[in-house]
Amino acid sequence: MVKIFIDPGHGGSDSxxxxxxxxxxxxxxQIALALRTILLDEYQNVSVQLSRTSDQTxxxxxxxxxxxxxxxxxxxSIHINAGGGTGFESYIYPGVGAPTTTYRDRIHEEILKAVDFRDRGKKTADFHVLRETVMPAxxxxxxxxxxxxxxNKLKSSAFIQSLARGHANGLARAFNLSKKTASHYKVQIGAFQEKNNADSLAAQAEAKGFDAIVIYRDGLYKVQIGAFSSKENAEALVQQAxxxxxxxxxxxx
Incomplete structure (x- = not known):
């Protein structure tokens, strides 16, 4: 069992x-929750824990x-940048070697394959979350x-999903995660030709505690709130919704 700890940066009083x-x-x-869903729904022998699952300090x-x-x-640890630049970059603690560098390289590459971001490079920094963790970070x-x-890209639910997918693909490469072979029972609450309508419904679902994502498939923007290998679990979520x-x-x- 591979244990992945996902840390959505900031939260609560720290915006x-x-x-x-x-x-x-x-x-x-948003990225962390979507990433958790992908990992748990699509891969075998992986366990996920988040540092926070809501807007808390x-x-x-x-x-x-x-x-x-x-x-x-x-x-x-997942963050968004500021300071006048553009694009994607990743950080590890200075001086660490393999396997951290190998994991970083694979995740960095897969994220840039998944999204249209300028590559700002692979960097090092003395960040607390990189220094005080005893595992590769x-x-x-x-x-x-x-x-x-x-x-504008980050305001798009589809782009957020692609970012999460890139992180997931990188983790799958880094840890040789195997895909589940069972059928997926997915719970959907709407499908629209206009993305704004799908984003609006997803926001309503998230406000009521559901992990909603917008997926573009078959010419429509579809709002999905869960995916399960067990039909019973999917049916339970349908009733909740x-x-x-x-x-x-x-x-x-």
Whole structure:
């Protein structure tokens, strides 16, 4: 079992970077939740823990202590940049060697394959979350909120999903994760020709506690709130969604 600890940067009273109508703490959480869904739904023998699952204040020490106590195999801290630049970059602690460098290289490459971001390079820094973790650790900086072009991408649910997919593909390469072979029962609450309508419904679902993502497939923007190998689990989520006022149904693929 590979244990991945995902750390959505900032949260609660610490908003992180802001600009162009975005706050870092919200975007990092969106990426982290989408990444968790991909890993748990699509891969075998992987366990995931998050430093936070909502907009809450969590200290740096609490984050690294939680990962260390859990015995994580890898610590992944997700951030959004600011300061006048553009693009994607990743950080590891200075002086570390393999396997951290190997993991970093594979994740960095897969993220840039998945999204249209300028490659700002593979860097090192004495960040707390890289220094105080006892396992290999990586921090990713996914675009700049104070750059209009980057910010517009980060406002897109489909782009957030692609960022999460890139992180997942990199982790799968780094840790040789195997895909699940079972059928997936997916729970959908809407499909639209206009992306804005899908984003609006996804926001409504997230406000009611569902992990909603927007996926473009078959010419439509579809709002999905879960995917399961067990039909019973999917049916349970459908009932929860219907109780919350959504027109939910299951489709299989």
């Amino acid at each position: 992180g970077a802001s600009g162009n109508g975005l706050q870092e703490k919200h975007v990092t959480l 969590v200290s740096l020490t609490q984050r690294t202590n939680a990962a260390n106590s859990w015995g994580a195999d890898f610590f992944l 990586l921090l990713t900086e996914n675009g700049f909120v104070d750059n209009v072009n980057d910010a 219907k109780s919350a006022g959504f027109d939910a149904f299951i489709y299989q693929e």
